[in-house]
Amino acid sequence: MRSGRAVAARQWPRISVYVIFGRNPDLEAPITSTATGPALPPLHRLTxxxxxxxxxxxxxxxxPAWLVTRYHDVRKVLSDPRFTRDDLNAVGSDGRTAEATGNPASIFNLNGADHRRLRLTVQRAFTPRAVESWRPWVAEAVQRAVDDQAAGGSPADLVAAFTRPVPFAVTSRLMxxxxxxxxxxxxxxxxxxxxxxxxxxxxxxxxxxxxADLIARRRRAPGDDLVxxxxxxxxxxxxxxxxxxxYLVCGLAGSxxxxxTGALGNAFVHLLGDRPACWPRLADPAVAERATERLLHHIPLGDDDATTRRAVEAVELxxxxxxxxxxxxVSLNSANRDGAVFPDGGLDADLAAPLAAPTLAFSAGPHYCLGAWRIRLEMCEALHRLATALPGLRLADPGAxxxxxxxxxxRSPSHLPVVW
Incomplete structure (x- = not known):
């Protein structure tokens, strides 16, 4: 029997089926993991x-590299087969970036036929239609977390009570x-x-x-779950x-x-900290859906920003x-702030206003984020149902x-004290 226990210890990669960023030193001074809270701005305030x-x-x-920041240029690099991930596992490494692990098992580091083969193994489960079919039980999981938080009373830690339980409930059910x-x-x-x-x-x-054990069990007794x-x-x-x-199962379950969790937490930092008057509007499901897209578009998952490719032939870009x-x-965040494509002022605009073009928050092309529709569904349901139940939700200490x-x-809040 084939077994994942054949995986040698300490050969695992840092992988993610969501957006993975490498460091781009042109964007801003590095922020290290030893920095304390006050030194770090909320992610929606990064430049x-x-x-x-x-x-x-x-x-x-x-x-040496070429920095690509305009929306259409970034889309071309991510979608054009003349730009590849081949031979880039160690490029740009300062000992921190996900792209520097060099482990060929990472779906992000694979290219060509190998990447297509592994991606096809999972992408049918994450099509927009497939994810939409999850809505009833995702909504049920979100509502349980909402009810539990309301029953627990005010004040509460929004991270412990909501932004961690919701993704965990969905991940556990899905896998x-x-x-x-x-x-x-x-x-x-x-x-x-x-x-x-x-x-x-x-x-x-x-x-x-x-x-590996989970895979072996599913091979012996398969069910209707993702694994x-x-x-x-x-x-x-x-x-x-x-x-x-x-490694794919680890990435789907863990990363x-x-x-x-991070996307939800950072969205609440912005909504409750900077735009509390907008919060009750999210009880409208249409507003919550459009706000979800705008929040994901403008709030990155972390401080690192660039992802690298190599030109396999001369290209005019x-x-x-x-x-x-x-x-x-390429800087996905710079592209998402390209004023020639998105002229409406970003997060200062109406949260319910549709984006002028598809977001690049989930990348584009062959490495487009597999979990994009899952995160949209969970965030939309979370914002809508929590705003419906607790329209008076606010930060316990907005200046803290x-x-x-x-x-x-x-990067996300480890605690977020709230009252209502």
């Missing part, structure tokens, strides 16, 4: 490189996780996303071992290494769960010749510094 034609830059490890509580998955997720000296190999060995579907698709393909499958072999670093959870590709 990024202006949307200008491609220009030379230098990555954190000294690699039929057995014997895993919220605390354990959170610990595994932090290990998965950890950087540099903060990596905990023993915890990751525990996570990959659990994923069973992945195993079935991988076995039908016959060419998916077991290590790839193990996906943590990314949604935005009127600038990019030579064959050159590394390009935020206690940030640091040390990975995401």
């Amino acid at each position: 990024f490189a202006p949307a200008l034609p491609p220009r030379p830059t230098t990555l954190a490890d000294g690699t 039929a996780l057995e014997g895993v509580d919220e605390t354990r998955l959170h610990r595994w997720s932090l290990a998965l996303l950890a950087e540099g000296d903060q990596r905990n190999d023993s915890v990751m060995d525990e996570f990959t071992s659990y994923a 069973s579907s992945l195993v079935r698709a991988a076995d039908e393909d016959g060419g998916i290494p077991e290590t790839w499958l193990v 996906g769960n943590e990314s949604i 935005g009127g600038v010749p990019i030579p064959a072999g050159a590394v390009v670093a 510094p935020i206690d940030w959870q640091l040390g990975g590709t995401t």
Whole structure:
């Protein structure tokens, strides 16, 4: 029998099926995981490189590159097969970035036929139609968290009472996780996303071992959960290494769960901290849906911003010749703030106003975020149902510094005291 236990210890990658950012030194001074709360602005207040034609830059490890920041230029790099992820696992590394792990099992580091094969194993479960079919039980999970928070009374910690329980409930139901509580998955997720000296190999060995056992159980007794579907698709393909499958399950369970927690937490920081008058409007489901898209568009998951590609041949990009072999670093956040495409003022605009163009928050092209529709569904249901139940929700101390959870590709409040 094939078993994920064949995965060698300490060979795991930091992977995510959500947006993964590398560091772009042109964007702003690095923010380290040892910084304290007051030194860190909320993510919606970060500034990024202006949307200008491609220009030379230098990555954190000294690699020469071209910085790409305009919306249409970024879309072209992410979608054009003349720009590839091949041979970029170690480019730009300063010992922190997800792209520097070099582990070929990461879906983000795969390209071409290998990437298509692994992606096809999972993407049918995350189409817009498939995710929409989850709405009844996602709504039920969100409503339980809303009811529990309301019953617990004011004040409360919104992170402990809501932004962690909601994604965990959805992840557990989606993947039929057995014997895993919220605390354990959170610990595994932090290990998965950890950087540099903060990596905990023993915890990751525990996570990959659990994923391998889960895969083996689903192979013996499949169900209607996502892991069973992945195993079935991988076995039908016959060419998916077991290590790839193990790392994919870890990414879906851990990084996906943590990314949604972060997106929700950072959305509440903005809504309750900067725009409290807008909060009751989210009880309207149409407003909540449009606000969800705008929040995801403008609030990044973390401080790091750029993702890299290499030009396999000479390409003209935005009127600038990019030579064959050159590394390009694209800024998704700069592109999402390109005034020529999004002229309405960003988060200062009406939260219910539709975006002028599709967001690049989830990347584009072959590496478009697999979990984009899941995060949209969960955030929309969360905002709508919580605003309906608690229209008077507000920060307990609007001027208090935020206690940030640091040390990975995401940054989010570790506590968010609220009253109503």
